[in-house]
Amino acid sequence: MAGATIWKGNIHFRNMDVPVKLHSAVREERIQFHLLHKPDQVKLRQQMICAYEKKPVPAEEQTKGFEVEDGKYIVIDAEELEQAVPEGNRMIEVHEFVKTEQIDPIFLDRVYYLEPGTTGIQGKEYSVLVRAMQEMDVQGICTWTMRKRSYLGALQASGKVLRLNTLRYADEVIPVESLGLQIVALSEKELKIGSDLINQMTGAFEPRKFENEHQKKLQDMIEKKARGENIAILAPRRLKPTESDQLLQVLEASLKKVA
Amino acid sequence: MAVQGIWSGTISFSLVAIPVRLVKAIEPGRVSFHLLHSKDYSRLSQRMFCPEEKTMVSQDEIIRGYEIVPNKFILMTDEELESVSPERSRTIEIVEFIDVKEVDPIYYDHPYYLVPSKGGEKAYQLLVEVMRRTNKAGLAKFVLAEREYLVAIKSRDGALEMTTLHYSDEILPDEDISPKKETIAAEEESRITKSIEQMIEDFNAAKYADGRRKKLMDLLETKAKDQAPVEAPAVEEEEGEGPADLVAALEESMRKVKESR
Numbered sequence: 001m002a003g004a005t006i007w008k009g010n011i012h013f014r015n016m017d018v019p020v021k022l023h024s025a026v027r028e029e030r031i032q033f034h035l036l037h038k039p040d041q042v043k044l045r046q047q048m049i050c051a052y053e054k055k056p057v058p059a060e061e062q063t064k065g066f067e068v069e070d071g072k073y074i075v076i077d078a079e080e081l082e083q084a085v086p087e088g089n090r091m092i093e094v095h096e097f098v099k100t101e102q103i104d105p106i107f108l109d110r111v112y113y114l115e116p117g118t119t120g121i122q123g124k125e126y127s128v129l130v131r132a133m134q135e136m137d138v139q140g141i142c143t144w145t146m147r148k149r150s151y152l153g154a155l156q157a158s159g160k161v162l163r164l165n166t167l168r169y170a171d172e173v174i175p176v177e178s179l180g181l182q183i184v185a186l187s188e189k190e191l192k193i194g195s196d197l198i199n200q201m202t203g204a205f206e207p208r209k210f211e212n213e214h215q216k217k218l219q220d221m222i223e224k225k226a227r228g229e230n231i232a233i234l235a236p237r238r239l240k241p242t243e244s245d246q247l248l249q250v251l252e253a254s255l256k257k258v259a
Numbered sequence: 260m261a262v263q264g265i266w267s268g269t270i271s272f273s274l275v276a277i278p279v280r281l282v283k284a285i286e287p288g289r290v291s292f293h294l295l296h297s298k299d300y301s302r303l304s305q306r307m308f309c310p311e312e313k314t315m316v317s318q319d320e321i322i323r324g325y326e327i328v329p330n331k332f333i334l335m336t337d338e339e340l341e342s343v344s345p346e347r348s349r350t351i352e353i354v355e356f357i358d359v360k361e362v363d364p365i366y367y368d369h370p371y372y373l374v375p376s377k378g379g380e381k382a383y384q385l386l387v388e389v390m391r392r393t394n395k396a397g398l399a400k401f402v403l404a405e406r407e408y409l410v411a412i413k414s415r416d417g418a419l420e421m422t423t424l425h426y427s428d429e430i431l432p433d434e435d436i437s438p439k440k441e442t443i444a445a446e447e448e449s450r451i452t453k454s455i456e457q458m459i460e461d462f463n464a465a466k467y468a469d470g471r472r473k474k475l476m477d478l479l480e481t482k483a484k485d486q487a488p489v490e491a492p493a494v495e496e497e498e499g500e501g502p503a504d505l506v507a508a509l510e511e512s513m514r515k516v517k518e519s520r
Binding site: 028037041045046062063065066071072081103128135152165171184195197204218234237238241257258 | 345409431
C-alpha cells in the first residue's frame with residue numbers, strides 16, 4: 001500500500017485543474033543505531049554550536065546571514081525569507097513539458113505518488129493526462145508550495161498513475177570540473193576490450209534480485225552481542241589495485257573469464 | 260579544490276580493481292546562507308553534544324549503540340560493523356552492467372561521485388569511457404557504516420557517478436491509489452495532447468535555479484540598502500581532529516571513567 005495522504009492540491013496548466021492527493025512512494029526500514037558518548041553511554045544530540053562562545057544555541061537565537069565579505073553578513077530572519085516563498089495556493093503549476101530523456105536523473109530527489117483527488121469527470125481527466133503523457137513520453141516541470149517551502153518537480157506518468165518527483169536545483173549539483181580529474185591517454189585496444197567486457201557482463205535490470213542481506217547479518221551480530229558472545233573481528237576485503245601498465249592484460253584475462 | 264572523501268576503497272569489475280574515494284555530488288542549495296547566533300553574529304556549526312555533561316563531543320568519543328531496551332545499549336565499534344560484511348565494506352564490486360534506460364527513476368536515491376586515488380587514474384578513465392560508449396551502468400552493493408547500499412555507477416562528464424538505489428521492497432505498491440479503469444474518449448485525449456504539445460520546451464535545469472537565486476538576491480539587495488552588514492567576532496582557529504586532540508580526548512575519557520567508578 002502507498003503511504004498515507006501527505007498533502008492535497010491541484011495540478012494546473014492551461015485550463016486544466018486536476019485534483020490530486022500526495023502519498024509517499026518509498027519506505028525505508030533499517031536498523032537504527034544511536035550515537036552515544038563512549039565514557040557514559042549517554043545518547044548524543046546534534047546541536048548548533050556558536051563558534052565564538054563555543055556553546056549550544058537554542059533555535060530562537062538562530063538566524064540566517066548572507067556573507068557579503070569575509071565575516072560580514074546581511075542578516076535575514078525566517079519571516080523575511082518566507083516573503084520570498086510564494087503563497088501556498090495548493091496549486092502544482094506545470095510550466096512546461098519536456099521529453100523524459102532530457103531530465104538527467106542526478107536532479108531527481110524525492111518521489112511521491114499522486115492519487116486522483118476526485119472521481120467523476122475530474123477523475124477522468126487524471127487518466128487522460130496519464131495516457132497522453134505516456135504516449136508522448138514527456139514529463140511536466142512544475143512548482144508548488146507545500147509546508148511553507150517551495151518545490152520544483154517533475155510530474156511523471158507511470159502505469160496508471162501520476163508521480164511527482166521533486167527536483168534538485170541545478171546549482172546544487174557539484175560540477176564534475178571541480179573534482180580536478182586528470183586526463184589519461186587510453187589506447188583503442190584497451191577501450192575495445194573494455195567495451196566487450198562490459199557488454200559480456202550486461203543483463204536486464206532486475207532490482208528484485210538484490211536483497212539487503214547485510215540487515216539480517218547485522219541483526220544476528222547484535223543478538224550475539226546481547227547474549228554476551230564474542231565477535232570475531234574480520235578484516236575487510238581489500239583488492240589490490242590494477243597497475244596501469246597491466247590494464248590491457250587484466251582486461252584480456254577478464255574477457256576470457258566471462259566469455 | 261580539494262574534495263573531502265566520505266569513504267575510500269576500491270571499485271572492481273571482473274578482475275579490474277580501481278582505488279577510489281567517495282565524494283559528495285550534491286551541495287544542498289541554501290544559496291550561501293549561513294546560520295548565525297543572533298546575539299553575536301558568530302557562525303554556528305553542527306556538533307554532537309552530550310546533554311548530560313553539557314559538552315561538545317569529538318568524533319573519537321562517539322560510539323554507536325543499538326537500544327535493546329530503553330536506555331540499555333549494545334555497543335558496536337567500527338571494526339565490528341566492518342566485520343558484518345567484510346567483503347563489501349571496502350570494495351564496490353560491480354556484479355553486472357545494465358542499460359541505463361531500463362532503470363525506473365523511482366529507484367534513484369542519492370548521487371555521489373567516485374574519484375580515483377593515486378595510481379587508479381587510468382583504469383578509472385577506462386571505466387568512465389567504456390560506460391559512456393556503451394551507455395551502460397554498473398550495479399553493485401557496498402556497505403558504509405551500518406548500511407548496505409545497492410548502487411548504480413554511471414559515467415557522467417568524464418567522472419564516475421554513483422547513485423544509491425532503493426531496494427525493491429522499499430518501493431510501495433501503487434495499486435491502491437490507481438484510478439479505476441476508465442474509457443477514454445479519443446477527443447478528450449487529443450485535447451490534452453494538443454495542450455501539452457503547445458507547452459513542450461527543451462529542459463533547462465539552470466533556468467529554475469536562476470529564478471530562485473534572483474528572487475533571493477533581490478531580497479538581499481533591498482535589505483542591504485537599509486541595513487549595514489553585521490560583523491562576526493574573531494574566533495581562534497579550531498583545532499582539528501589530529502593526534503594531539505586524540506590524546507587529550509583519551510585523557511579526558513579516562514578521567515570520566517575514573518570519576519564514574
